[in-house]
Amino acid sequence: MIAEAAAERFGTSILSVDSMQVFRGMDIGTAKPSKAVRARVVHHMIDVAEPSDGFSVMEFQRQGRRALDDGQHTDARTIIVGGSGLHFRSIVDPLTFAPTDAQIRIELEAMSLDELRETLLGIDSTAPEVLDMHNPRRVIRAIEVWRISGQTPSERAGSVESEAVRAYRPLIEHVSFGFDPVDLSSERIEERFRTMLEEGLLEEVEALAAVIGRTASQAVGYKELLRVVSGDKEIGAASAETIRATRALVRRQRTFFRRDPRIEWIPWQDDEHARIESAVNHIGEVAGWTS
Numbered sequence: 001m002i003a004e005a006a007a008e009r010f011g012t013s014i015l016s017v018d019s020m021q022v023f024r025g026m027d028i029g030t031a032k033p034s035k036a037v038r039a040r041v042v043h044h045m046i047d048v049a050e051p052s053d054g055f056s057v058m059e060f061q062r063q064g065r066r067a068l069d070d071g072q073h074t075d076a077r078t079i080i081v082g083g084s085g086l087h088f089r090s091i092v093d094p095l096t097f098a099p100t101d102a103q104i105r106i107e108l109e110a111m112s113l114d115e116l117r118e119t120l121l122g123i124d125s126t127a128p129e130v131l132d133m134h135n136p137r138r139v140i141r142a143i144e145v146w147r148i149s150g151q152t153p154s155e156r157a158g159s160v161e162s163e164a165v166r167a168y169r170p171l172i173e174h175v176s177f178g179f180d181p182v183d184l185s186s187e188r189i190e191e192r193f194r195t196m197l198e199e200g201l202l203e204e205v206e207a208l209a210a211v212i213g214r215t216a217s218q219a220v221g222y223k224e225l226l227r228v229v230s231g232d233k234e235i236g237a238a239s240a241e242t243i244r245a246t247r248a249l250v251r252r253q254r255t256f257f258r259r260d261p262r263i264e265w266i267p268w269q270d271d272e273h274a275r276i277e278s279a280v281n282h283i284g285e286v287a288g289w290t291s
Contacts, residue, residue, distance in 0.1 A: 003081040014033075016081060017080055017082035017087040024050055031192075051208055052213040084253075085253060094161045096159075101148055113139070116139045116143065175264075177286075180268060181268045189246045193246065202229075206229045224245065
């Protein structure tokens with residue numbers, strides 16, 4: 001709501017860096033802005049993919065930067081908003097993504113973690129210094145990248161681009177603001193999910209069940225409710241799992257963004273009108289924007 005209010009006041013567009021709002025039909029569970037809001041404010045990176053698509057961060061970066069460039073060419077200002085830290089950094093920072101290979105991934109996913117570690121250490125003995133060797137997903141990705149490009153994890157970590165990313169030196173200059181209702185998060189999560197169910201989230205998931213792909217099906221809420229649709233879980237248990245998963249996601253997001261020294265954290269105000277008004281005024285002042 002703050003971003004929408006700021007966009008309307010300063011005449012900007014909005015670039016969403018929510019990893020799941022890119023998928024058409026996933027409206028309630030991703031809390032997409034309404035059609036009425038999107039009629040007033042131009043939103044980029046919403047409804048750009050089918051839920052069956054495997055929409056990678058690399059593809060998000062390509063389309064998101066193109067949208068940002070298009071806005072800059074028309075001298076428009078853009079507000080980047082959303083909760084996915086990786087997708088945000090893929091836009092503003094010099095992140096690079098190696099290509100993927102589905103067949104290689106299938107081969108590696110059939111291996112045990114011990115086998116994967118042994119393989120990776122045989123490729124790069126210093127990999128544990130730059131990679132979490134207890135995370136199967138990261139180990140698989142490191143081996144996949146090596147098999148495709150010949151680059152080891154240590155070589156990638158030592159690149160100029162990787163050093164800039166670690167130092168938070170942006171590719172695209174920007175000012176960043178954060179809002180964190182720390183004490184309200186748990187209560188707000190439960191209330192928000194109940195509201196989504198009342199608005200038809202389960203029915204939305206049911207309509208998508210036959211076509212939803214691997215990437216979209218991992219979205220919090222959709223992943224849990226798909227098991228309700230398939231008959232494997234009761235709605236009460238799935239709701240409790242969704243709330244726990246959302247809390248865990250909030251903790252990860254908070255940790256990710258709190259590490260970014262470029263973000264100015266604006267104090268939270270309980271009164272919604274006061275919160276929006278003061279935040280919009282502050283954004284305009286720091287960014288040098290006028291109505």
